[in-house]
Amino acid sequence: MDSPFVIEGKSIFVTGAASGIGRATALLCAKMGAMVTITDLNEEQLKATFESLEGDGHQMVIANLTNNDDLQRLIDTLPKLEGVVCNAGIIKTILAQFADKSDIERILNINTIAPIYLTKLLLENKKIKKEASIVYTSSMGGVYNGAIGNGLYGASKAALVGFVKSLALELAPRGIRVNTVHPGITETNIYNNTSITPEQLEQEKAHYPLKRFGKPEEIANAIVFLLSDASKWMTGSQLLIDGGCSLV
Structure with missing residues (x-):
């Protein structure tokens, strides 16, 4: 019997693919036989991701997603997509x-x-195929819990949930599914330029029942699940991946 947990032959677009969850997702998609388009602002690291992709048919586009000219150039480059992973993001504690x-x-x-x-641009330019899947990387923070100094980041990630609930309804007639993933703290470089110290991160691990943070590859596994037909009856959902942190 054919497995529904496959994305072979699909065209997948991943933002924020230079490092962390985005990089892990792009690598896994390529390993599973998808054709991957990756984008990020960091050219050196994005190139490293691109050179690590298995298979053929991939492309990379250096782009600042807050710049309209870059966005239009990116849209013009993209093929018709069966999967979109909106992962690019920053964190700042204040x-x-x-x-x-x-x-x-x-x-x-x-x-x-x-x-x-x-x-909006992907839809307007008809870049997303019917029965495609869109996945947004949200967060545990701001949706499932709060933390001192995390208000701005939490608000930015919680807003995606509200957007997805309505977008899922708008795109359902075309069979396009829209979901969010909500990682707990994951071992990426996103905390490098914050006021959070390594000592504070170590203390935070004690709040996780599994006594460790997540790995980018573990979040990528969940994202690929949402991209695959195995999640074909999921839309408007929030997939929490937090090592049990929200339980305590």
Whole structure:
């Protein structure tokens, strides 16, 4: 019997593919026989991802998803897609009273407005095939819990959930599924430029029943599940992957 847990031959687009969850997702999609288009702003790291992709038919596009010219160039490059993974994002920890307007705008522009506007352009330019799957990387933070200094990031990720609920209804007549994944803390470089110290991260591990953070490959596994026909009756759903942290 053919397995529904396959994406072989599908054309998949992954944003934020230079590192972390996006890179792991792109590598897994290619390994499973998909044709992958990857994008990111970091040219050196994106090239490293691209050179590690198995198989043929892949392409990379350096693009700033908050820049309209870059977005249009990206859209023009894309083939018809069976899968979209909106993963690019940033994190910044800052107390609400110390947040400048520029902080608020930057986090929301990258984490919320950019993927929403990208989706609008993909649909407007008829780049998403019928019965395709769109996956957004949200977060446990802001949706399932709060944390001191995490308000802006949490708000930017929670907003995606509200968008997806309506988008899933809009695209259901075309069989296009739309879902979010919600990782707990994952071992990526996203925390490198934050005020969170390695010591604080080690302390945070104690709150996870499985006593460790997630790995990018584990989140990628869940994303590929949502891209595959194995999740064909899932839309508007939030898939929580947090090592049990939300239980305590």
